[in-house]
Amino acid sequence: MLCIFIDALNPSYFEYMPFINSRRENSLHGYLEVPLGYTGIMASFMTGVWPDKHKIFDLFVPEEKPRKKIKNKYLLAFIRLLQGKRLFYTPSKLRAMDYFKPSLDKNWAQKNCLSYPTIFDFLEKNGKSFEVIDWPNHFKNRKAGIFFPKKYQHTFKLAKKSKADFVFIHFLDLELAHECGVKSEKIIKVAKEIDNAVKNLYDKDKDVLIFSDHGMNDIEKEINILSEIKKLKLTFGKDLIYIIGSTTIEFWFKNKQAEEKVTKMLQSLDYGRIIDKKDFNINTDSDLIFLANFKTGFYPNFFSSQHFKAMHGWDPKIQKTYYILKNSFKKGRKDVKIIDFLPTILKIMNLPETKCDGELIV
Ligand SMILES: [Zn+2]
Structure with missing residues:
Protein backbone atom coordinates (compact mmCIF):
# COMPACT_ATOMS: atom_id res chain seq x y z
CA MET A 1 0.00 0.00 0.00
CA PHE A 60 5.08 21.41 23.62
CA VAL A 61 4.21 20.54 27.20
CA PRO A 62 5.37 22.16 30.48
CA GLU A 63 8.83 21.34 31.73
CA GLU A 64 9.05 20.29 35.38
CA LYS A 65 12.16 22.38 35.98
CA PRO A 66 12.28 25.26 33.48
CA ARG A 67 15.75 25.71 32.03
CA LYS A 68 17.51 27.55 29.21
CA LYS A 69 16.87 25.94 25.84
CA ILE A 70 19.04 25.72 22.75
CA LYS A 71 17.77 28.38 20.37
CA ASN A 72 19.80 27.41 17.29
CA LYS A 73 17.85 24.98 15.14
CA TYR A 74 20.87 23.30 13.52
CA LEU A 75 22.64 22.72 16.82
CA LEU A 76 19.40 21.44 18.33
CA ALA A 77 18.79 19.10 15.39
CA PHE A 78 22.37 17.77 15.66
CA ILE A 79 22.07 17.07 19.38
CA ARG A 80 18.67 15.43 18.96
CA LEU A 81 20.02 13.26 16.17
CA LEU A 82 22.85 12.06 18.42
CA GLN A 83 20.27 11.24 21.08
CA GLY A 84 18.21 9.23 18.60
CA LYS A 85 15.37 11.74 18.85
CA ARG A 86 14.28 11.97 15.26
CA LEU A 87 11.58 14.53 15.76
CA PHE A 88 13.10 17.83 14.69
CA TYR A 89 11.66 21.31 15.16
CA THR A 90 12.60 24.96 14.97
CA PRO A 91 13.01 26.21 18.55
CA SER A 92 11.23 29.40 19.55
CA LYS A 93 13.51 32.33 20.40
CA LEU A 94 11.24 33.31 23.30
CA ARG A 95 12.39 33.00 26.91
CA ALA A 96 8.85 31.88 27.79
CA MET A 97 9.48 28.66 25.87
CA ASP A 98 12.17 27.72 28.44
CA TYR A 99 9.19 26.57 30.49
CA PHE A 100 8.27 23.95 27.89
CA LYS A 101 9.73 20.83 26.33
CA PRO A 102 8.64 18.75 23.32
CA ILE A 219 -6.26 34.67 8.11
CA GLU A 220 -8.79 37.48 7.79
CA LYS A 221 -8.42 39.08 11.20
CA GLU A 222 -5.33 39.35 13.40
CA ILE A 223 -5.62 39.80 17.17
CA ASN A 224 -2.98 40.85 19.67
CA ILE A 225 -4.11 38.71 22.57
CA LEU A 226 -0.73 38.96 24.29
CA SER A 227 -1.46 42.62 25.11
CA GLU A 228 -4.79 41.60 26.67
CA ILE A 229 -3.03 39.03 28.86
CA LYS A 230 -0.34 41.54 29.86
CA LYS A 231 -3.00 44.02 31.03
CA LEU A 232 -3.91 41.52 33.78
CA LYS A 233 -0.52 42.17 35.47
CA LEU A 234 0.15 38.51 36.16
CA THR A 235 3.70 37.17 36.27
CA PHE A 236 4.68 34.49 33.74
CA GLY A 237 6.19 31.56 35.61
CA LYS A 238 4.87 32.62 39.01
CA ASP A 239 1.12 33.07 38.40
CA LEU A 240 0.72 31.13 35.21
CA ILE A 241 2.38 29.83 32.07
CA TYR A 242 0.86 29.77 28.63
CA ILE A 243 1.60 29.09 24.99
CA ILE A 244 0.13 31.40 22.37
CA GLY A 245 -0.20 29.58 19.06
CA SER A 246 -1.73 31.09 15.94
CA THR A 247 -5.23 29.76 16.67
CA THR A 248 -5.15 28.44 20.23
CA ILE A 249 -3.78 29.48 23.61
CA GLU A 250 -3.15 26.91 26.29
CA PHE A 251 -2.94 28.04 29.94
CA TRP A 252 -1.57 26.43 33.09
CA PHE A 253 -2.46 28.40 36.23
CA LYS A 254 -0.43 28.44 39.43
CA ASN A 255 -3.10 30.10 41.58
CA LYS A 256 -6.86 30.71 41.71
CA GLN A 257 -6.58 34.45 41.22
CA ALA A 258 -4.74 34.07 37.91
CA GLU A 259 -7.28 31.54 36.72
CA GLU A 260 -10.19 33.83 37.56
CA LYS A 261 -8.65 36.90 35.96
CA VAL A 262 -7.76 35.12 32.73
CA THR A 263 -11.09 33.31 32.47
CA LYS A 264 -13.03 36.52 32.97
CA MET A 265 -10.95 38.35 30.37
CA LEU A 266 -11.32 35.54 27.80
CA GLN A 267 -15.08 35.31 28.33
CA SER A 268 -15.39 38.96 27.38
CA LEU A 269 -13.76 38.47 23.96
CA ASP A 270 -15.88 37.91 20.87
CA TYR A 271 -13.22 36.45 18.55
CA GLY A 272 -12.83 33.07 20.23
CA ARG A 273 -14.07 30.79 22.97
CA ILE A 274 -12.90 28.65 25.87
CA ILE A 275 -13.41 25.09 24.71
CA ASP A 276 -14.63 22.04 26.55
CA LYS A 277 -11.83 19.56 25.84
CA LYS A 278 -14.24 16.64 25.94
CA ASP A 279 -16.12 18.04 22.94
CA PHE A 280 -12.90 17.73 20.95
CA ASN A 281 -11.73 14.38 22.36
CA ILE A 282 -8.59 15.93 23.72
CA ASN A 283 -7.11 15.64 27.18
CA THR A 284 -4.08 17.68 28.16
CA ASP A 285 -2.85 18.66 31.64
CA SER A 286 -3.50 22.35 30.91
CA ASP A 287 -6.27 24.21 32.75
CA LEU A 288 -7.75 26.05 29.81
CA ILE A 289 -7.67 26.16 26.01
CA PHE A 290 -8.92 29.21 24.14
CA LEU A 291 -9.71 28.70 20.44
CA ALA A 292 -9.91 31.54 17.91
CA ASN A 293 -12.90 31.82 15.60
CA PHE A 294 -12.41 30.53 12.05
CA LYS A 295 -10.03 32.82 10.11
CA THR A 296 -8.98 34.82 13.19
CA GLY A 297 -5.28 34.49 14.07
CA PHE A 298 -3.21 35.50 17.10
CA TYR A 299 -0.25 37.75 16.48
CA PRO A 300 2.19 38.06 18.09
CA ASN A 301 2.39 34.40 19.01
CA PHE A 302 5.19 32.15 20.26
CA PHE A 303 6.05 30.53 16.94
CA SER A 304 5.96 32.93 14.01
CA SER A 305 8.23 35.95 13.99
CA GLN A 306 6.52 37.22 10.83
CA HIS A 307 2.86 37.83 10.06
CA PHE A 308 1.35 34.70 8.52
CA LYS A 309 -1.13 34.96 5.68
CA ALA A 310 -2.77 31.55 6.16
CA MET A 311 -3.18 29.07 8.99
CA HIS A 312 -4.73 25.84 10.23
CA GLY A 313 -5.75 24.68 13.68
CA TRP A 314 -9.26 26.12 13.83
CA ASP A 315 -12.39 24.15 14.75
ZN1 LIG B 1 0.72 19.78 8.81
Whole structure:
Protein backbone atom coordinates (compact mmCIF):
# COMPACT_ATOMS: atom_id res chain seq x y z
CA MET A 1 0.00 0.00 0.00
CA LEU A 2 1.11 3.54 -0.76
CA CYS A 3 0.20 6.37 1.59
CA ILE A 4 0.69 9.90 0.27
CA PHE A 5 0.47 12.56 2.95
CA ILE A 6 0.09 16.02 1.39
CA ASP A 7 0.58 18.46 4.24
CA ALA A 8 -1.77 21.46 4.54
CA LEU A 9 -4.14 20.51 1.73
CA ASN A 10 -7.04 22.89 1.24
CA PRO A 11 -9.61 21.03 -0.91
CA SER A 12 -10.05 24.17 -3.04
CA TYR A 13 -6.58 23.47 -4.52
CA PHE A 14 -8.10 20.62 -6.57
CA GLU A 15 -8.90 23.24 -9.17
CA TYR A 16 -5.15 23.30 -9.84
CA MET A 17 -4.62 19.58 -9.34
CA PRO A 18 -6.21 17.98 -12.40
CA PHE A 19 -4.85 14.49 -11.80
CA ILE A 20 -5.92 14.17 -8.16
CA ASN A 21 -9.23 15.80 -9.01
CA SER A 22 -9.91 13.28 -11.76
CA ARG A 23 -9.08 10.34 -9.46
CA ARG A 24 -12.07 11.22 -7.33
CA GLU A 25 -14.41 9.63 -9.86
CA ASN A 26 -12.99 6.13 -9.49
CA SER A 27 -12.02 6.12 -5.84
CA LEU A 28 -13.48 6.62 -2.45
CA HIS A 29 -13.15 10.25 -1.50
CA GLY A 30 -14.59 12.92 0.73
CA TYR A 31 -14.01 15.46 3.44
CA LEU A 32 -11.72 14.45 6.23
CA GLU A 33 -12.08 15.54 9.84
CA VAL A 34 -9.01 15.68 12.06
CA PRO A 35 -8.64 16.35 15.81
CA LEU A 36 -8.17 19.90 17.08
CA GLY A 37 -4.52 20.76 17.54
CA TYR A 38 -1.20 20.27 15.84
CA THR A 39 1.08 17.31 16.57
CA GLY A 40 -1.85 15.30 17.98
CA ILE A 41 -3.42 14.99 14.53
CA MET A 42 -0.78 12.70 13.08
CA ALA A 43 -0.55 10.83 16.38
CA SER A 44 -4.22 9.97 15.81
CA PHE A 45 -3.54 8.87 12.24
CA MET A 46 -0.75 6.60 13.47
CA THR A 47 -2.72 5.01 16.33
CA GLY A 48 -6.39 5.19 15.31
CA VAL A 49 -7.27 6.72 18.69
CA TRP A 50 -8.38 10.21 19.66
CA PRO A 51 -5.95 12.55 21.44
CA ASP A 52 -7.72 11.93 24.78
CA LYS A 53 -6.01 8.53 24.71
CA HIS A 54 -2.55 9.24 23.27
CA LYS A 55 -2.55 12.63 25.11
CA ILE A 56 -0.71 14.58 22.38
CA PHE A 57 -2.17 17.99 21.46
CA ASP A 58 0.60 20.50 20.80
CA LEU A 59 4.28 19.82 20.24
CA PHE A 60 5.08 21.41 23.62
CA VAL A 61 4.21 20.54 27.20
CA PRO A 62 5.37 22.16 30.48
CA GLU A 63 8.83 21.34 31.73
CA GLU A 64 9.05 20.29 35.38
CA LYS A 65 12.16 22.38 35.98
CA PRO A 66 12.28 25.26 33.48
CA ARG A 67 15.75 25.71 32.03
CA LYS A 68 17.51 27.55 29.21
CA LYS A 69 16.87 25.94 25.84
CA ILE A 70 19.04 25.72 22.75
CA LYS A 71 17.77 28.38 20.37
CA ASN A 72 19.80 27.41 17.29
CA LYS A 73 17.85 24.98 15.14
CA TYR A 74 20.87 23.30 13.52
CA LEU A 75 22.64 22.72 16.82
CA LEU A 76 19.40 21.44 18.33
CA ALA A 77 18.79 19.10 15.39
CA PHE A 78 22.37 17.77 15.66
CA ILE A 79 22.07 17.07 19.38
CA ARG A 80 18.67 15.43 18.96
CA LEU A 81 20.02 13.26 16.17
CA LEU A 82 22.85 12.06 18.42
CA GLN A 83 20.27 11.24 21.08
CA GLY A 84 18.21 9.23 18.60
CA LYS A 85 15.37 11.74 18.85
CA ARG A 86 14.28 11.97 15.26
CA LEU A 87 11.58 14.53 15.76
CA PHE A 88 13.10 17.83 14.69
CA TYR A 89 11.66 21.31 15.16
CA THR A 90 12.60 24.96 14.97
CA PRO A 91 13.01 26.21 18.55
CA SER A 92 11.23 29.40 19.55
CA LYS A 93 13.51 32.33 20.40
CA LEU A 94 11.24 33.31 23.30
CA ARG A 95 12.39 33.00 26.91
CA ALA A 96 8.85 31.88 27.79
CA MET A 97 9.48 28.66 25.87
CA ASP A 98 12.17 27.72 28.44
CA TYR A 99 9.19 26.57 30.49
CA PHE A 100 8.27 23.95 27.89
CA LYS A 101 9.73 20.83 26.33
CA PRO A 102 8.64 18.75 23.32
CA SER A 103 5.73 16.40 23.95
CA LEU A 104 7.32 13.90 21.57
CA ASP A 105 10.89 12.92 20.81
CA LYS A 106 10.61 10.31 18.12
CA ASN A 107 9.51 10.08 14.53
CA TRP A 108 6.37 8.01 13.94
CA ALA A 109 8.41 5.15 12.52
CA GLN A 110 10.56 4.78 15.64
CA LYS A 111 9.72 2.19 18.27
CA ASN A 112 7.65 3.36 21.24
CA CYS A 113 7.13 6.88 19.89
CA LEU A 114 3.70 7.01 21.53
CA SER A 115 1.96 5.29 24.43
CA TYR A 116 -0.29 3.50 21.92
CA PRO A 117 0.87 1.12 19.19
CA THR A 118 1.27 2.75 15.77
CA ILE A 119 0.60 1.44 12.27
CA PHE A 120 4.33 0.63 12.07
CA ASP A 121 4.11 -1.54 15.19
CA PHE A 122 1.22 -3.48 13.61
CA LEU A 123 3.12 -3.89 10.34
CA GLU A 124 6.26 -5.09 12.13
CA LYS A 125 4.30 -7.53 14.27
CA ASN A 126 2.74 -9.06 11.17
CA GLY A 127 5.96 -9.36 9.23
CA LYS A 128 5.23 -6.58 6.72
CA SER A 129 7.99 -4.27 5.55
CA PHE A 130 7.63 -0.50 5.55
CA GLU A 131 9.40 2.55 4.23
CA VAL A 132 8.85 6.08 5.53
CA ILE A 133 9.99 9.14 3.60
CA ASP A 134 9.22 11.96 5.98
CA TRP A 135 11.74 14.76 5.57
CA PRO A 136 14.44 14.72 6.88
CA ASN A 137 13.92 11.12 7.99
CA HIS A 138 14.04 8.12 5.69
CA PHE A 139 13.22 4.82 7.35
CA LYS A 140 13.51 1.37 5.86
CA ASN A 141 11.69 -0.57 8.52
CA ARG A 142 13.27 0.69 11.76
CA LYS A 143 16.58 1.58 10.13
CA ALA A 144 16.83 5.35 9.93
CA GLY A 145 18.62 7.60 7.47
CA ILE A 146 18.60 11.31 6.75
CA PHE A 147 18.02 13.15 3.49
CA PHE A 148 18.01 16.76 2.28
CA PRO A 149 16.62 19.06 1.06
CA LYS A 150 13.00 19.49 1.99
CA LYS A 151 11.53 20.02 -1.50
CA TYR A 152 9.09 17.49 -2.95
CA GLN A 153 11.44 16.36 -5.76
CA HIS A 154 13.68 14.60 -3.25
CA THR A 155 10.81 12.89 -1.49
CA PHE A 156 9.43 11.92 -4.89
CA LYS A 157 12.72 10.39 -6.07
CA LEU A 158 13.00 8.21 -2.98
CA ALA A 159 9.30 7.27 -3.21
CA LYS A 160 9.73 6.16 -6.82
CA LYS A 161 12.44 3.69 -5.74
CA SER A 162 10.66 2.41 -2.64
CA LYS A 163 9.71 -1.26 -2.49
CA ALA A 164 8.17 -1.99 0.91
CA ASP A 165 4.72 -3.50 1.58
CA PHE A 166 3.70 -0.16 3.10
CA VAL A 167 5.21 3.08 1.84
CA PHE A 168 4.45 6.33 3.64
CA ILE A 169 5.53 9.60 2.05
CA HIS A 170 5.11 13.18 3.21
CA PHE A 171 5.01 16.23 0.92
CA LEU A 172 5.50 19.44 2.92
CA ASP A 173 5.58 22.02 0.15
CA LEU A 174 2.03 23.37 0.53
CA GLU A 175 2.96 24.64 4.01
CA LEU A 176 4.33 27.59 2.04
CA ALA A 177 0.78 28.99 2.13
CA HIS A 178 1.53 30.22 5.67
CA GLU A 179 3.72 32.87 4.07
CA CYS A 180 1.97 33.59 0.77
CA GLY A 181 -1.71 32.76 1.27
CA VAL A 182 -3.92 30.07 -0.27
CA LYS A 183 -4.80 31.96 -3.43
CA SER A 184 -1.27 33.08 -4.35
CA GLU A 185 0.50 32.26 -7.62
CA LYS A 186 3.22 30.48 -5.65
CA ILE A 187 0.75 28.09 -4.05
CA ILE A 188 -1.00 27.38 -7.34
CA LYS A 189 2.37 26.47 -8.82
CA VAL A 190 3.22 24.16 -5.92
CA ALA A 191 -0.23 22.53 -6.09
CA LYS A 192 0.37 21.73 -9.77
CA GLU A 193 3.81 20.28 -9.02
CA ILE A 194 2.51 18.06 -6.22
CA ASP A 195 -0.33 16.91 -8.47
CA ASN A 196 2.20 15.87 -11.08
CA ALA A 197 4.32 14.03 -8.52
CA VAL A 198 1.24 12.13 -7.30
CA LYS A 199 0.36 11.29 -10.90
CA ASN A 200 3.79 9.70 -11.31
CA LEU A 201 3.40 7.60 -8.17
CA TYR A 202 -0.24 6.61 -8.45
CA ASP A 203 0.27 3.41 -10.46
CA LYS A 204 2.97 2.15 -8.12
CA ASP A 205 0.40 0.30 -6.05
CA LYS A 206 -3.16 -0.98 -6.37
CA ASP A 207 -3.98 0.55 -2.98
CA VAL A 208 -3.24 4.25 -2.58
CA LEU A 209 -4.34 6.61 0.17
CA ILE A 210 -3.97 10.34 -0.41
CA PHE A 211 -4.74 12.46 2.65
CA SER A 212 -3.73 15.50 4.66
CA ASP A 213 -3.37 16.35 8.33
CA HIS A 214 -5.32 19.63 8.05
CA GLY A 215 -6.54 22.24 5.63
CA MET A 216 -5.22 25.77 5.24
CA ASN A 217 -7.17 29.03 5.12
CA ASP A 218 -6.28 32.69 4.89
CA ILE A 219 -6.26 34.67 8.11
CA GLU A 220 -8.79 37.48 7.79
CA LYS A 221 -8.42 39.08 11.20
CA GLU A 222 -5.33 39.35 13.40
CA ILE A 223 -5.62 39.80 17.17
CA ASN A 224 -2.98 40.85 19.67
CA ILE A 225 -4.11 38.71 22.57
CA LEU A 226 -0.73 38.96 24.29
CA SER A 227 -1.46 42.62 25.11
CA GLU A 228 -4.79 41.60 26.67
CA ILE A 229 -3.03 39.03 28.86
CA LYS A 230 -0.34 41.54 29.86
CA LYS A 231 -3.00 44.02 31.03
CA LEU A 232 -3.91 41.52 33.78
CA LYS A 233 -0.52 42.17 35.47
CA LEU A 234 0.15 38.51 36.16
CA THR A 235 3.70 37.17 36.27
CA PHE A 236 4.68 34.49 33.74
CA GLY A 237 6.19 31.56 35.61
CA LYS A 238 4.87 32.62 39.01
CA ASP A 239 1.12 33.07 38.40
CA LEU A 240 0.72 31.13 35.21
CA ILE A 241 2.38 29.83 32.07
CA TYR A 242 0.86 29.77 28.63
CA ILE A 243 1.60 29.09 24.99
CA ILE A 244 0.13 31.40 22.37
CA GLY A 245 -0.20 29.58 19.06
CA SER A 246 -1.73 31.09 15.94
CA THR A 247 -5.23 29.76 16.67
CA THR A 248 -5.15 28.44 20.23
CA ILE A 249 -3.78 29.48 23.61
CA GLU A 250 -3.15 26.91 26.29
CA PHE A 251 -2.94 28.04 29.94
CA TRP A 252 -1.57 26.43 33.09
CA PHE A 253 -2.46 28.40 36.23
CA LYS A 254 -0.43 28.44 39.43
CA ASN A 255 -3.10 30.10 41.58
CA LYS A 256 -6.86 30.71 41.71
CA GLN A 257 -6.58 34.45 41.22
CA ALA A 258 -4.74 34.07 37.91
CA GLU A 259 -7.28 31.54 36.72
CA GLU A 260 -10.19 33.83 37.56
CA LYS A 261 -8.65 36.90 35.96
CA VAL A 262 -7.76 35.12 32.73
CA THR A 263 -11.09 33.31 32.47
CA LYS A 264 -13.03 36.52 32.97
CA MET A 265 -10.95 38.35 30.37
CA LEU A 266 -11.32 35.54 27.80
CA GLN A 267 -15.08 35.31 28.33
CA SER A 268 -15.39 38.96 27.38
CA LEU A 269 -13.76 38.47 23.96
CA ASP A 270 -15.88 37.91 20.87
CA TYR A 271 -13.22 36.45 18.55
CA GLY A 272 -12.83 33.07 20.23
CA ARG A 273 -14.07 30.79 22.97
CA ILE A 274 -12.90 28.65 25.87
CA ILE A 275 -13.41 25.09 24.71
CA ASP A 276 -14.63 22.04 26.55
CA LYS A 277 -11.83 19.56 25.84
CA LYS A 278 -14.24 16.64 25.94
CA ASP A 279 -16.12 18.04 22.94
CA PHE A 280 -12.90 17.73 20.95
CA ASN A 281 -11.73 14.38 22.36
CA ILE A 282 -8.59 15.93 23.72
CA ASN A 283 -7.11 15.64 27.18
CA THR A 284 -4.08 17.68 28.16
CA ASP A 285 -2.85 18.66 31.64
CA SER A 286 -3.50 22.35 30.91
CA ASP A 287 -6.27 24.21 32.75
CA LEU A 288 -7.75 26.05 29.81
CA ILE A 289 -7.67 26.16 26.01
CA PHE A 290 -8.92 29.21 24.14
CA LEU A 291 -9.71 28.70 20.44
CA ALA A 292 -9.91 31.54 17.91
CA ASN A 293 -12.90 31.82 15.60
CA PHE A 294 -12.41 30.53 12.05
CA LYS A 295 -10.03 32.82 10.11
CA THR A 296 -8.98 34.82 13.19
CA GLY A 297 -5.28 34.49 14.07
CA PHE A 298 -3.21 35.50 17.10
CA TYR A 299 -0.25 37.75 16.48
CA PRO A 300 2.19 38.06 18.09
CA ASN A 301 2.39 34.40 19.01
CA PHE A 302 5.19 32.15 20.26
CA PHE A 303 6.05 30.53 16.94
CA SER A 304 5.96 32.93 14.01
CA SER A 305 8.23 35.95 13.99
CA GLN A 306 6.52 37.22 10.83
CA HIS A 307 2.86 37.83 10.06
CA PHE A 308 1.35 34.70 8.52
CA LYS A 309 -1.13 34.96 5.68
CA ALA A 310 -2.77 31.55 6.16
CA MET A 311 -3.18 29.07 8.99
CA HIS A 312 -4.73 25.84 10.23
CA GLY A 313 -5.75 24.68 13.68
CA TRP A 314 -9.26 26.12 13.83
CA ASP A 315 -12.39 24.15 14.75
CA PRO A 316 -11.88 20.94 12.73
CA LYS A 317 -15.59 20.54 12.10
CA ILE A 318 -15.38 23.78 10.10
CA GLN A 319 -11.87 23.56 8.62
CA LYS A 320 -11.85 20.15 6.97
CA THR A 321 -9.34 18.60 4.64
CA TYR A 322 -9.74 15.76 2.12
CA TYR A 323 -8.89 12.15 1.34
CA ILE A 324 -8.90 9.89 -1.71
CA LEU A 325 -8.57 6.13 -1.40
CA LYS A 326 -7.88 3.89 -4.37
CA ASN A 327 -8.56 0.27 -3.44
CA SER A 328 -10.37 -2.85 -4.54
CA PHE A 329 -13.38 -2.36 -2.29
CA LYS A 330 -16.09 -0.59 -4.24
CA LYS A 331 -18.23 0.68 -1.41
CA GLY A 332 -17.34 2.88 1.50
CA ARG A 333 -18.04 6.02 3.45
CA LYS A 334 -17.63 9.55 2.19
CA ASP A 335 -17.07 11.59 5.33
CA VAL A 336 -14.32 10.13 7.45
CA LYS A 337 -12.15 10.98 10.42
CA ILE A 338 -8.39 10.59 10.54
CA ILE A 339 -8.71 7.85 13.20
CA ASP A 340 -10.52 5.70 10.62
CA PHE A 341 -7.41 5.15 8.52
CA LEU A 342 -5.57 2.76 10.86
CA PRO A 343 -8.29 0.06 10.90
CA THR A 344 -8.91 0.63 7.19
CA ILE A 345 -5.25 0.19 6.25
CA LEU A 346 -5.08 -3.01 8.33
CA LYS A 347 -8.12 -4.38 6.48
CA ILE A 348 -6.82 -3.44 3.02
CA MET A 349 -3.49 -5.11 3.84
CA ASN A 350 -5.26 -8.24 5.15
CA LEU A 351 -3.85 -7.82 8.64
CA PRO A 352 -5.63 -8.78 11.88
CA GLU A 353 -8.00 -6.10 13.13
CA THR A 354 -7.36 -4.16 16.30
CA LYS A 355 -9.48 -2.29 18.81
CA CYS A 356 -9.27 1.48 18.36
CA ASP A 357 -11.55 4.53 18.13
CA GLY A 358 -11.68 4.57 14.33
CA GLU A 359 -14.16 2.74 12.12
CA LEU A 360 -13.66 1.04 8.80
CA ILE A 361 -14.08 3.18 5.71
CA VAL A 362 -14.39 0.20 3.36
ZN1 LIG B 1 0.72 19.78 8.81
